[in-house]
Amino acid sequence: MAQEWMAELVKSGWLDIAKVVLPSSAISSLMTIGWNSWRDARLRRTDRKDTALSVALSLESYARTCRKMMHRAEWASNSAMQTQSYDSIRSVELPVFSFPEKLEWKWLSTKVTSGLREFPAVIHSTRNFLDSVWEYGDPLEFCEEVAFESAKAAKRALELARMTRRKYGVVAWQPGGIDSNLHNELSEHISRTEESRRKLRERRDQFMSDLKAEKALVENK
Template sequence: MSQALWQQLPAFLTHIDLPNWPSWLGIVGASSAVSSIAVLSMLGLRNRIILRRERRDVALEVAVSLEGYARECRSMMHRADWAREEVARLGNGDAAKSATLPRFSFPERIQWIRLSHRVVSELRDFPANVHAGRSDLDAFAEFGDPSAYCEEVSLESAKAARDALVLARETRRKHGCVPWRPGAKDADLTRELMTFISIANEKRQAHQDPFGQRRSAQRSSHSASDAGEPAIAPQ
């Protein structure tokens, strides 16, 4: 069939007005340019859609790993409380050795190149912070009281879990992932962590306040004595 078309081509060319060939070439060139632009636009749109989907998948995997770590930290909080009770019951610190801030690392399969440099920097800081917290606890365990060490493990685990959930929520929001829908067991996890941290900070403040109140009372007593006023003894 193609051979027949080639045979008919000279006859077709004889019916074309040669002076109008530039116009024909211009029309054909413009049509080709429009077609090329349309094809490139469609390819670019498809690539952007694929890139956005891949970025969202990577962000979702990051968020899921952070949320899993938060649940692991909550389990360590309960284990640390059990270890503290065992230390008080047995009178030795063997049970405290089982309590420590859980390790954390992102899955190796995560393709960080899909995410922006700023987002990657924020995410990569979290494992480093966890490692620093573990190092501080190890130093405390070497010289500190086992019961106090267990309390520190519970508090640091709660803080790490809170930070992990915040980072996971922000990662989902920035990349258009669906919000986290925890099951019944984890429905109140965020509130549980915030309540625990608040109570622990209040206990720590209460342990520090008597010394601060005593120093304040002493300063008031000295000031009153210098002014010639009778000193009021602290109750």
């Protein structure tokens, strides 16, 4: 790296100027300071990339875990209907997420860090919501909610990982095998669920409208 830095210094012409206007001791001091600054900057860039990579890898791993739970929740729902038992549902939950404990956040910008560190809090809040669905709602509805929220959490994790890699110049994630179509798989599940819920709302609204019209007709007789 020293040779690279010296080459840049010579190329810029600053070394020739310094030889004319400064004594050799001053030139030596300036070169030492410059070299140390350049080396430290290189080290900081490396540390930033390493931290960004750790962040991205943890998010991508979580996305895969959520995808697995998404399918498990669907299986548990079908199993419960077939067996008339809720035993298969008891292991269904939105996975917990936390970043590696020794992650050095100081290497990332405040804006990026703020967005990243908000993600575990969002997951925690969603888990609390799902707990209430489990406690007060229908178990099959709970499975659907877990699958839906798992897909959304996984997709958001991939988006944050992609943003972090791009921001700090880390090579893009190139998943293979069953992960090669992960983002599309998550998007399709979210779209199907949202469309199903939209149609359900429309049927419910139509039913209430018909019921209201029938009631008004009876009252007018």
